[in-house]
């Protein structure tokens with residue numbers, strides 16, 4: 001289908017200024033023309049009149065967990081949640097994700113290529129997903145939630161749908177799991193290299209996995225022209241990750257200036273996740289987490305904000321991730337709201353579009369509205385540069401187009417009412 005998006009103000013993800021009354025022409029899945037409204041001929045195309053709205057690149061969440069929908073406490077109660085429930089709730093999150101204007105997510109542990117196939121088949125409404133598969137984690141590391149005195153590790157492992165972690169000890173085990181993940185459709189690897197908030201037997205200050213183990217993951221990723229992202233709250237973990245060649249660090253809660261410069265020098269990116277810190281103290285029960293996470297998350301949002309600014313000043317590429325967990329993930333856009341208050345609304349948009357696309361090595365296709373790129377476009381009601389709060393309200397995301405297909409359109413519904 002050919003489409004003409006007519007008359008909106010354009011934020012293209014690259015330019016420093018919006019342009020008013022622009023028209024975008026889409027043929028197939030690509031943007032083929034972007035010009036002032038008066039100059040584009042509507043020949044043989046479906047026209048959407050977007051006057052009064054702002055069009056932007058489809059948003060990207062570089063730290064999603066679409067499939068971590070079950071009660072984590074149930075890991076100690078195997079069999080209490082069915083695969084069908086997990087699938088249904090995951091698909092529901094996929095739809096909510098699109099409705100909030102996110103056309104692409106990088107899933108940072110949980111789902112695998114099975115979900116990608118389900119969405120691509122057209123049977124599930126959802127974003128373009130770049131899955132990591134299960135996170136590679138050491139015994140007793142972050143996410144290893146079964147009780148410490150339990151002989152076996154209990155965690156969901158439903159190949160083709162979801163698996164949160166894969167405990168690996170030693171270079172060979174890491175290498176094998178990396179190969180399994182790629183075989184099941186992973187587009188990058190996720191490793192846990194420090195303790196985490198959602199853990200029961202570690203500290204945020206701990207480092208996890210050895211540099212040698214991390215190097216094995218990096219080698220396997222590089223063999224496939226891919227990369228490794230590391231969950232890291234502290235600088236010792238980031239230093240280990242840099243030594244091993246990790247390309248991206250998630251959270252980065254307790255960064256210091258010297259480490260920020262070391263990241264910049266290595267060309268490593270930072271993907272802060274303010275939303276999860278902001279919401280966890282209230283949402284832990286709904287997300288199926290143990291109450292023990294509440295004191296662990298205290299102070300994380302402020303510390304992460306400081307780290308973000310340090311990294312930005314050092315010249316590190318800054319991404320945007322929500323790290324939302326649980327069922328009905330409908331606050332994905334909050335990350336832009338929180339980031340806008342630290343950087344600026346425009347820079348928050350750029351972090352969640354072109355910067356994320358660069359981190360994911362997809363910027364030749366995604367992350368900005370430019371001729372030749374994939375037509376992932378959203379139209380929002382209001383001015384995101386003066387009112388970034390709109391990102392936290394999916395009802396203000398009026399049109400969502402993914403790969404040239406209209407996935408959401410409140411425009412026609414509004415018209416019918418009037």
Ligand SMILES: [Zn+2]
Nearest residue numbers: 063065108323
């Ligand atoms: Zn996460």
